[in-house]
Amino acid sequence: MTSVLPPFVQAASGSLGAASANALTYPLDLITTRIQATEKGTSIRKQIHTYGLSSFYDGIWADTGATLLSSFLYYYVYSFLREFVVRGNGKSKAAMLSLPQELAIGYAAGIASRSITTPLNLVTVRLQTARMSEDSSAQGEASRFTGVCQQILREEGLRGFWKGFSSNFILSLNPAVTLYLFQQYRRVMLKGKERAAPPPGHSFLGGALANSVAVIMLYPLLLAKTVVQASRISNSANNSSQYISIRSSLLGIYTAGGFFALYRGLGAQLFKGVLRQGTAMMVKQRIEQLVVQAYLKQRALRRVQYKG
Template identity: 85%
Template sequence: MTSVLPPFVQAASGSLGAATANTLTYPLDLITTRIQAADKSTSIRRQIYTHGLSSFYDGIGTDTGATLLSSFLYYYVYSFLRELVVRGNGKSKAAMLPISHELAIGYLSGIASRSISTPLNLVTVRLQTARGSDDSSADGGASQFMGVCRQIFREEGLLGFWKGFSSNFILSLNPAVTLYLFQLYRRVMLRGRERAAPPPAHSFVGGALANSAGESQVLSMLSFDND
């Protein structure tokens, strides 16, 4: 995201876009989570029959909040740090920095955003899987949100809200690599004014390719680390 807009405007537009995309794909994400967490007796058809279609939006409020916060913080920190580096090097805002600078800025931004969103993401997973048993009565409301928070605190204390945060030190490379690949796409595929302000079609295609390549690279790193 290399724009001439102020960091706050970039952060606001980026977080709203991420929240919109998250809302559209949320049922698929929830189904995946339930399939991974549930036992063999649980099925999508059973969930619909027992709890209705609305159950596929359990925890969407918390998840949307986490997406807004993490995306806003990520884009704000990224835009702010990048502007400082670009200004210090005497370059234009749309200039492409060396790969070491781009990845470092993106990585620091990712760590900052995930430190805020991890507790909300943890609560979201609990809300998504709350209907896994027949005696659960997930309604996705504020009372259930507070109930999940109290349960996590009771079981694991305050640090329990950041359970698994250590994996974020690798996962935070994903947005950094993605943004760098998107800028590389702009540099190779676009010319003139389009490079500074990519058309919607190029933004979509370039973003999709960069995101896919970035996730593949980070997943391969995680697999190597686990081995």
Template identity: 45%
Template sequence: MTSTLPPIVQAVSGAVGSAFANGLTYPLDLATTRLQLHRKRTSTNGLYDGIRILVHIIRRYGLTALYDGIMTDTGASLVSNFCYYYVYSFLRNSVLRYRYNDTKAKISLPVVQELFLGFIAGVASRAVSMPLNLITLRLQAERDADDEENSDEDQAVGLSSVVKLIYSEHGLSGFWRGFQTTILLSLNPSITLAVFQIYRRVVDRLSRSRSSAIKPSPKEAFIGGAMSSSIAVAILYPLILAKVRLQAQRKTTSTSTLGSILLDALKSPGGLYQGLEMQVVKGFLGQGVSFLIKERIEQFIVESYLRSRRKHGKPDVA
């Protein structure tokens, strides 16, 4: 169903779904960031440490501190996912129109082509949303830095202060710090969507005997999105960890590179997968909800359109 809809519809549904999912899982995202930045951590139990971090934040700063940076992060999710789904669906429809003179959902592209189209869309979306992502990361890391310095001040750093700080440290280009690593991570949504497309094809084949034409069901959409995200995260997690640590650095004289950060992480107790458990849980819930809402919005639009045609005595579109 998805690929038959106009790019703007897919972009809006994807953006709205991601925003809802982001609000639901944001505390997990905050805990994941803190885990990824804890280089002196001795425990390797990611889920336990993540829960401990959340409890510590609530006790010291209050419940609202679990949502430090949520506004910029939600904005980044809206912008990134709108751009991603728009570019991806536009490119996919263009390829189908060029190769088959058709844009029907039942026509499947090879997995390699799906990955390539997703990668291009991912680079475009991350280039647009990266400044907001970086600001969010710094907002999430501020109180963590205060804890490591044993500061008794519980003062939260505001959005404008973080923006000024980033600009003073690295200039305008600082808002795209670590973009080279981000380009590689553009494979994340690409892999996620490619796996989800494969999952949908399997579901379609197994459910042809069902009388309902609505596919996938809410449960299937959630499971597919959650599973796809978990697979993508597991494959690319070392790069995710390196990107977070690179972007969280404040010193303008830092000479850290992707290679040096990965080597440093390899020597730490958690290794290259420090915080993976929380990242997978966050992605499992977040992407599952995101795909679920996206599919339901698209279903609502299609059903509303068909009802409108029937009301005016027009036949359904094949």
């Protein structure tokens, strides 16, 4: 039930779909990150009054770059590995694989893409939360891409760019589960030609539902990762060498607010995910349909020219 187009086409359509969805939902993404990164949270009205409307696009270029790169790598590796497994099993490209096989392929693709894009994701989180810093000098430096990179290098060294990466060993299941559930949605809800080329409405709904289930399953870890990436190393002598780990972040959130604190900002995350993943899948499917239509028209034109 997956695309039979070459890996590069799937990767290009997936990355363009993700970038389009990212641009559409970016203010929601920034609000969600700020809610996750602080225990007290901050209202939308307060953010507009204090920082202005432009603050809702802090870090958008870094995030768009990370989204394009991450999505391209994910879909390329996924489609390449899937094609390899399908050929090894002697099946057609559109054949369904078993759940363990699909999840394993998606997981491997997720790890590969996140290992390369984690630094950009980290810089994005820092840009999104820079205005929340009580240190005015830090706000000025952290409001620029180069300033954030220099800050991370100075405080934490090169390894600081992969802060929170350990969570990816579990969070990489998110895109794998999302893509698998979307394929299952196509198989159960659609028939005939629509199953191979879902209408925009079904692409949006299927992508939104699949992403929501995956997010709910892994949300506490996603929250802890954001808290870790938003945190800065203290300049005090006692804390200068201490790093906040995913485990300690989860424990701290739970200790401070109990079980429900582990789902702080879930509503905003789900709302953002519905719009982002639904739009991404819809655009991806549409681009792939246009590629197929262009190929069929080109082939028909060559046949006419050949007969002529």
